[in-house]
Amino acid sequence: MILAGGMVGPNEGRYDQNSGEVGAIPFAEIVPLRIGDEVFLIQGRLDAFVQAMYRAIDLQCDVISISMGGAPTRKMAEAINLAYEKGIVVVAAAGNNFNVPLDIFVPEEVVYPSRFDRVITAVGATANQYPYDFDAQDDVKSFPNGEQMQGNSGPASVMKTAIAAYTPNVPWATVSLEETDPKYSFSRRGGGTSSATPQIAAAAALYIVYYRNQLIAEGYNDTWKQAESVRQALFSSADSKKIPESKKYYGNGVLQAKKALSKFIKVTDDQKAERAKVSDSLIGEFIALYTNLF
Amino acid sequence: MKSWPAPQQNIFDWYKKDEYTQLESALHEVESKIDAQLRNVRIGHIDTGCWPDHPASPVRLMIDLGMSFVKGETKDPKVRIKNGKLIFMDFPPQ
Numbered sequence: 001m002i003l004a005g006g007m008v009g010p011n012e013g014r015y016d017q018n019s020g021e022v023g024a025i026p027f028a029e030i031v032p033l034r035i036g037d038e039v040f041l042i043q044g045r046l047d048a049f050v051q052a053m054y055r056a057i058d059l060q061c062d063v064i065s066i067s068m069g070g071a072p073t074r075k076m077a078e079a080i081n082l083a084y085e086k087g088i089v090v091v092a093a094a095g096n097n098f099n100v101p102l103d104i105f106v107p108e109e110v111v112y113p114s115r116f117d118r119v120i121t122a123v124g125a126t127a128n129q130y131p132y133d134f135d136a137q138d139d140v141k142s143f144p145n146g147e148q149m150q151g152n153s154g155p156a157s158v159m160k161t162a163i164a165a166y167t168p169n170v171p172w173a174t175v176s177l178e179e180t181d182p183k184y185s186f187s188r189r190g191g192g193t194s195s196a197t198p199q200i201a202a203a204a205a206l207y208i209v210y211y212r213n214q215l216i217a218e219g220y221n222d223t224w225k226q227a228e229s230v231r232q233a234l235f236s237s238a239d240s241k242k243i244p245e246s247k248k249y250y251g252n253g254v255l256q257a258k259k260a261l262s263k264f265i266k267v268t269d270d271q272k273a274e275r276a277k278v279s280d281s282l283i284g285e286f287i288a289l290y291t292n293l294f
Numbered sequence: 295m296k297s298w299p300a301p302q303q304n305i306f307d308w309y310k311k312d313e314y315t316q317l318e319s320a321l322h323e324v325e326s327k328i329d330a331q332l333r334n335v336r337i338g339h340i341d342t343g344c345w346p347d348h349p350a351s352p353v354r355l356m357i358d359l360g361m362s363f364v365k366g367e368t369k370d371p372k373v374r375i376k377n378g379k380l381i382f383m384d385f386p387p388q
Contacts, residue, residue: 003339005350022350024310024317029336030352032360032371034343048363049340056338059359064338127308128299140297148297166309169300173348191298194341199315205335206320209328257320258312 002170003030003065003198022171024202024257025209031059035068046073049113053079057086062208065201066092066119067194072112077276084118084273087226089204091120093193094162095152099134110158116276120204120231121162122197123250124151129242131249132167132193151193153249161231161273162251163238165199167191203257204230214264225267233265343373 005022033055035048049068056064057079064083069092083090092114097106114121124132132151134140151167153159168191207230208215220226237260238253240246246253301308310317324333336356343362346355360371367374 003337003352005352021321022307023352024315025321025335025337026353027330027333027335028352029334029354029356030344031336031338031356032344033338033340034360034362034364034367034371034373035340036364037342037374044365048365051363052338052340052361055361055363056340059336059338061336061338063335064340067339067341126299127301130299132298134297137299140299166314168298170309171306171350173345173350198339199309199317201337201339202317203315203320205337206317206324209333209335210324212332212334255315255317258316258323261320261323 002195003028003202005173024199025205028202028205031056031061046071046076050075050079053083057083057088061088063089063091063201063204065198066090066113067192067197069093069095069111069114069193072115072278072282074278076113077116077278080113080116080118080276084227084276085224087221087223089120089201089208089227089230090118091122091197091201091204093197094121094123096149096192096194097152099148099150108152109154110152110162113276115158117161117274118227118276119161120200120234121158121251122193122200123153123162123164124167124193124196125164125242125250125254127166127169129254131164131243131245132196133249136243136245136249149191151196153251156248159247159251161235163200163234164250164254165196167193167195170195200234200255203234203255203260206257207233207260210261211264218266220267224272228267228271228273229265231273232267232271233260233263236265237262343371345373 003023005026033052035052036045080090094114095107095111097108110121113119126132130137133153134150215221215226215229220229235252237256239256240253242254304311309315312319344355344360345351346357357371361369362371
């Protein structure tokens with residue numbers, strides 16, 4: 001719903017004082033690609049992820065929004081590389097961890113595929129403009145029952161392709177299955193970097209629509225330069241002054257979707273992002289990590 | 295979530311406002327400059343699936359192009375019901 005939800009009437013949902021357009025880009029075609037019940041990319045879901053990537057590429061999607069993350073594979077890297085070469089903007093959640101003592105096995109740094117240079121890393125900022133990270137907040141403490149979740153960020157090398165959008169406490173579609181007829185509602189407690197991801201994907205799609213003619217005129221369409229024009233527009237327009245430690249937590253800054261439309265970004269050959277690649281040691285490290293946990 | 299700061303106004307779509315992501319203004323800018331028939335863009339959404347009956351589902355949800363890649367499932371890209379519950383977010387609301 002954050003990405004492209006439609007008009008919601010005044011009597012629908014728990015927030016009946018609100019009505020209007022829910023999604024950030026309601027005219028976009030959204031292709032749902034399901035790869036599992038949970039958002040952790042681990043063994044069993046990795047092949048499905050790669051298949052979903054190729055499906056999105058075959059369908060000539062302009063943007064791929066990935067609200068999942070976890071371990072890397074070579075096949076994942078190949079799919080990310082192909083998407084980029086074809087000009088598709090790939091946005092992926094940085095990942096989440098839990099602010100509890102036993103959470104030593106869940107990475108606090110950005111996970112894959114978000115960690116690849118050719119993917120925009122979606123990190124979280126909260127309603128007070130400070131990071132979705134307990135250590136970076138004043139007067140905010142975690143509560144049990146899932147409230148300890150916070151977003152991943154870092155290392156610095158990854159944050160150069162990161163951008164922040166807002167989470168948690170964003171609207172989230174809910175369905176009550178306990179009644180004869182399912183009751184559709186909203187929670188405003190949606191959270192996780194998965195919620196930040198579609199905001200950035202929507203901004204990328206808005207830029208593509210706005211500058212479609214220029215992207216074609218420059219010969220960028222179906223090439224990596226289309227993806228890079230979008231990425232550079234989002235990165236260069238992001239607000240890097242929201243907080244003192246913006247670079248550490250937000251990378252390029254906080255998403256400014258209107259400012260990103262202010263000018264068309266031309267791309268030079270030396271701006272091509274680094275190829276996604278995965279070494280044996282990297283695979284082993286991540287598989288071991290997630291196998292231990294789950 | 296009570297752990298985290300909550301918006302004081304526009305509780306439903308606060309994150310789209312100008313003091314946050316500017317997404318609302320960006321949408322208005324595109325809609326004001328680009329004819330409706332030229333607003334064509336396609337987004338692949340890799341996640342846990344969709345629930346097309348919900349009123350806030352995407353207007354142009356391409357259910358026929360979507361697909362489930364989960365082993366043993368049909369190709370239907372809808373979120374599955376497990377133990378009477380839907381699981382389709384990082385952590386379900388309490």
